[in-house]
Amino acid sequence: MSVFIGTSNPGFAPYAMEELRRRWPDVSLSGLAPGETFKLVVASVDDTELVRMLRRDEPVFLRHLFPVREELDMPEQAEGVASALVRFAGSLAEEVKGAKVAVQVRKSQDSPFPFSSAEARDLMVPALLESGAEGVSRGAKWILSVYAAKRSLYLGLSAPADNLSDWPGGAVRFRREEGLISRAAFKLLEAEQAFDLPFERFTNALDLGAAPGGWTSVLLERGLRVTAVDPAEMDESLDGHPTLRHLRQNAADLSFAPGTFDLLVCDMSWDPHHTARIVKQLAPALSAGASVIVTLKLMYKKPMQTISDLLASYEEKFDIRRVKQLFHNRDEVTLWMRK
Numbered sequence: 640m641s642v643f644i645g646t647s648n649p650g651f652a653p654y655a656m657e658e659l660r661r662r663w664p665d666v667s668l669s670g671l672a673p674g675e676t677f678k679l680v681v682a683s684v685d686d687t688e689l690v691r692m693l694r695r696d697e698p699v700f701l702r703h704l705f706p707v708r709e710e711l712d713m714p715e716q717a718e719g720v721a722s723a724l725v726r727f728a729g730s731l732a733e734e735v736k737g738a739k740v741a742v743q744v745r746k747s748q749d750s751p752f753p754f755s756s757a758e759a760r761d762l763m764v765p766a767l768l769e770s771g772a773e774g775v776s777r778g779a780k781w782i783l784s785v786y787a788a789k790r791s792l793y794l795g796l797s798a799p800a801d802n803l804s805d806w807p808g809g810a811v812r813f814r815r816e817e818g819l820i821s822r823a824a825f826k827l828l829e830a831e832q833a834f835d836l837p838f839e840r841f842t843n844a845l846d847l848g849a850a851p852g853g854w855t856s857v858l859l860e861r862g863l864r865v866t867a868v869d870p871a872e873m874d875e876s877l878d879g880h881p882t883l884r885h886l887r888q889n890a891a892d893l894s895f896a897p898g899t900f901d902l903l904v905c906d907m908s909w910d911p912h913h914t915a916r917i918v919k920q921l922a923p924a925l926s927a928g929a930s931v932i933v934t935l936k937l938m939y940k941k942p943m944q945t946i947s948d949l950l951a952s953y954e955e956k957f958d959i960r961r962v963k964q965l966f967h968n969r970d971e972v973t974l975w976m977r978k
């Protein structure tokens with residue numbers, strides 16, 4: 640049997656749960672933070688097997704999970720909560736000895752948990768240090784997870800990769816760099832990490848729906864030549880950039896010599912079926928093996944059906960690699976494909 644706490648983007652937990660139900664019809668699911676965090680219990684598989692199956696074929700909407708080792712009734716007094724946290728951290732001594740450990744603490748809005756994440760971490764870290772472990776926030780070998788819900792406290796220890804994300808609850812943070820053109824840039828930075836696709840690998844990119852230029856600026860910083868397509872203005876900070884060309888056109892009207900680009904990115908705010916038609920139309924302009932990253936806008940009522948229809952359409956021209964709702968995606972998911 641396996642017991643986990645799962646998290647999705649706000650409002651998308653019903654779809655994450657549906658994905659789990661399709662894999663394990665016997666899964667039992669209960670909401671902890673509405674629309675976002677839930678407990679899942681699968682009787683037919685153990686933790687290792689469940690994680691192995693999820694990592695081999697990652698669900699779209701499940702952003703993060705951790706295995707529950709202990710589930711406790713929430714103690715009524717703060718001292719009771721503190722001693723439960725310290726005792727749990729101390730109980731891990733054998734496993735974490737000499738290793739880097741990150742403590743990640745989250746709570747639901749209706750939880751009476753009396754500490755901030757930092758306070759709870761400060762309570763647990765001394766017990767870890769006593770075991771000869773090192774407390775870190777990034778680059779850990781182990782993640783000690785705490786999730787405080789309304790009535791229960793869930794505690795676990797796992798390897799970062801087994802959580803699907805090494806960020807607390809999968810909430811990926813990038814440093815807010817000076818002069819960032821748009822928050823949309825974070826989506827592309829997150830896709831680069833999530834799909835393990837360093838953009839330095841590419842030479843010549845086509846960016847469809849590029850304005851004001853967040854994605855374009857990420858690609859330019861990585862040293863690529865970029866053809867940015869958008870009828871709208873690009874940010875003036877990009878004016879005169881030596882490896883940027885801006886075509887003020889509708890992406891539907893473009894054509895290029897065969898094999899011109901080895902990367903196509905597309906974040907057009909348009910009906911995803913129209914977007915798919917345009918991206919497919921541009922397939923000849925890509926070299927063999929070129930990568931394509933597209934945000935799929937979930938503007939219809941049935942996101943799962945929309946995604947499966949779009950994948951069927953894209954599959955006519957491309958090899959689908961991954962589709963994932965990233966932390967920085969709102970009502971959309973990100974698709975990575977190869978030609």
Ligand SMILES: C[S@@+](CC[C@H](N)C(=O)[O-])C[C@H]1O[C@@H](n2cnc3c(N)ncnc32)[C@H](O)[C@@H]1O
Pocket residue numbers: 820821823824847848849850851852853854855868869870871888889890891906907908909
């Ligand atoms: C969400 S914004 C893109 C943000 C951009 N990725 C960034 O990082 O700054 C969507 C853009 O798609 C553009 N767009 C919508 N339909 C388009 C089309 N048919 N051809 C080209 N651009 C289009 C809009 O003008 C808008 O600037």
